[in-house]
Amino acid sequence: MEISLDKQSANQASIKIKLNEADYQPKVDAKLKDYAKKANIKGFRPGKAPVSMVKNIYGTSVLVEEINSILSESLNNYLKEQTFKVLGEPLPVENNETIEWKTQKEFDFEYKIGFVEEVKVPLDKKFKGTKYSIKVDDKLVEETIENLKSQSGNSTNPEVSEAGDHIYGDLVATDSGFSKTLSLDLSKITKKLAGKFTGISKDAVVEFDSKDIKKAQWEEALGMTEEEAESAKGPITFTVKNINRTEEAEMNQDFFDKVFGPGVVTTEEEFIAKVKETLQGNYDKESKAFTDEELKKELTAAAKVDLPEEFLKEWLIRANEGKVSSEEVEKEFPMYAKQLTWSLISNQLATENKIQAEHEDVIAKTKEMIKEQFASSGLGSQMEDSMDMFVDNYLKGEDGQNYMNMLTSVQNDKVLAYVQETVDLKEKEITIDEFKELLEK
Known part of the structure; x- marks a missing residue:
């Protein structure tokens, strides 16, 4: 057996393995003899068929099996001896020439490998x-407590809206005809636009333009996708169907x-x-x-x-x-x-x-x-x-x-x-x- 390494770059190489008859034939013959002892072939008592007949039936498959086993073991052992670190698995290089398993005595195989030579990490006080x-800080704590109070508070449906409410209703884009029923979070739009939704009741119709809504607010305040926001360009009407408000929880033991x-x-x-x-x-x-x-x-x-x-x-x-x-x-x-x-x-x-x-x-x-x-x-x-x-x-x-x-x-x-x-x-x-x-x- 001959194994050779050809480094094609700093991190890739090919490995060639050449097998001759002496490398595989003893193992093939031993396995065929073992098959002959166990084979159940028509016309012969179990284990009494001639080795030549067993070889004719199983010879090629046993040869392929043994050569693959030798290749795998030899390649793995060879790579273990190298100083570099192999990455992934060796990739067999396809050979355009057809292997004649019944007549061929010598076999050539090639594999591609990827590797790194060494990994050096300069670890000291200079690093x-x-x-x-x-x-x-206190500001973050206060904001968190306010959010907790809002999340734990009771929900109500007041007659008249206030800042911070959620306005449920139908949005319609006049030019495109796009429409969607949604809940608008007044705390997540500009104060100017939120003012149009403050102090109104059910069935009120609010008119504004898509320019009044900033890019991120389409999703944050209205829950709309980029595609939906694009369809809603131009004049918009919003018909109020309900007003939702969460009353802050009190700072008590229940909370x-x-x-x-x-x-x-x-x-x-x-x-x-x-x-x-x-x-x-x-x-x-x-x-x-x-x-x-x-x-x-x-x-x-x-x-x-x-x-x-x-x-x-x-x-x-x-x-x-x-x-x-x-x-x-x-x-x-x-x-x-x-x-x-x-x-x-x-x-x-x-x-x-x-x-x-x-x-x-x-x-x-x-x-x-x-x-x-x-x-x-x-x-x-x-x-x-x-x-x-x-x-x-x-x-x-x-x-x-x-x-x-x-x-x-x-x-x-x-x-x-x-x-x-x-x-x-x-x-x-x-x-x-x-x-x-x-x-x-």
Whole structure:
């Protein structure tokens, strides 16, 4: 057997394997003898058929099976010996010449591979990053409490509208004839336009122009799509069918219990403090996630991993057996490349620094995830006794893939924690508005 590697670029190569009769024939002969001992061929007692007859019937299929087995084992062993990191799977190069399995003695096969030579991450105090923390100020707490009071208040249908009401009715575009019955949120349109809907009653007809509605307000205030907004250009009439108003809930024990559960807080001061604590906890998670993503970007840029893009695109198409088109792969490839690059960096840092995800870490992270899911549905405390069962069922799901995904997630957490301890990380406190601006960039 001859195996040779031809590097065609910094990250792509071809591997050629040449097999001669001595490489495969002993295994083929041994398997045919074994077949002869078990074969049930008409005219012969079981296991008594001549090997020559068995070879005539099964010889080609056994030959193909053994050669494929030799190729797979040899290729895998050869790649394990290399210093580079193979990406995806080797792709067989189609040979236009037909293989004559019955007469041919020597066989030539070729595979394409994609790889990266090495992943170097310059991780030291010269590497600078930013650790973001979102400050929950009094303004945000007040806005949150006002929203909670509105959400928990009673709904009414007054005779005359006021600022902040929802006006239910029929919108008609005069020029196009487009019409839609909808609920208009007066708090999400301009004050000038909202003034036309204030102090009116049922059956009132309000006239205005589509120019009076800003681009984002078509969806935010009227719940209309871009296509619908385009159809509603020009003069518009809105016929009021009903007025909906939510009266703010009072700051009392019923309200406290409705928001946080029975008896969790008992005074207005405790309620405000609890709101601030909850907001801070939520934003701490968001700022941590944002910090981690920014560090990933910085690490990716610093590592300068050169992916074999053309090879990977071809591999993705062939590996998915026609389930995705070349156009779909082209569109999704940037996200795939980003995830693959980070995986290479994370694995490299974990190997170099002996960072390992333990089974106990996987269990703990899964419990935390499930608790958050139950808490959002208000069932957290009720599910505590069955938590081990939920964790076990989840980790066994998808034929164990959930466990592997969680194991990878734990390793990423540990790698990023190590990075933050190692590099020059400056803390930066930002407001929620500044955080939203960063997300939009």
